[in-house]
Amino acid sequence: MxxxxxxxxxxxxxxxxxxxxxxxxxxxxxxxxxxxxxxxxxxxxxxxxxxxxxxxxxxxxxxxxxGARTMIVAGFKDGHCDIWGRVGAADGLDLDQALGAIAKTLPTDTPLQHRRAAAVGVLARQALGHTELPRTAQIIVVSAIPPAWAM
Known part of the structure; x- marks a missing residue:
């Protein structure tokens, strides 16, 4: 060696x-x-x-x-977010294979890594029983501090 x-x-x-x-x-x-x-x-x-x-x-x-297993979805910006996690090896391998299999079914006009990212949404929608997520989202922020006009 x-x-x-x-x-x-x-x-x-x-x-x-x-x-x-x-x-x-x-x-x-x-x-x-x-x-x-x-x-x-x-x-x-x-x-x-x-x-x-x-x-x-x-x-x-x-x-x-x-004890270090975690899954974080954060950093929502410009219509995208970050996903990071630590999962068991078997779960990671299964997720990798599932993303690859789903990515193969998506239109090939985008790079494979983009299709794998889109496959995460397909998995999520299938788990929730949805066929498609809404194209626009409305975020409503509720504050515990009343606005100035309400005082």
Missing amino acids: RFFEAARVARACVLAGLDAAACAFVDRQCTIALTMQPWSRVRGRVDGWILLADPALAAEREREAA
Whole structure:
């Protein structure tokens, strides 16, 4: 292994909290894989070997990470908004596949990433039982402070 490859693997092992025996397992897997494949293919497998090296620790890290799950929809501006979240791996993979499948059904006159963004709306409308969202929206702001003319 070249130094930068070894350093990347070592850092991943340290961040995962692996003990020496588990690190040695990951090192052996990398050594074997690098005899047959280039680093570009091996690096994508390191995280999986870290999980295999200490399944109990991986399960504990997963339980801890579950507390960080969140989904935020904010930043409404110019008819668009931002969506950010952290979800479970299985949910993330399912969402990714669903967005890709829906995007394939949309008109191809826009880039794939635009169609994937539009697929979020399709999913939302299907969940709510709507066929289409209104094209215009009215936002009503209610204030607890009475207007000056009401005083």
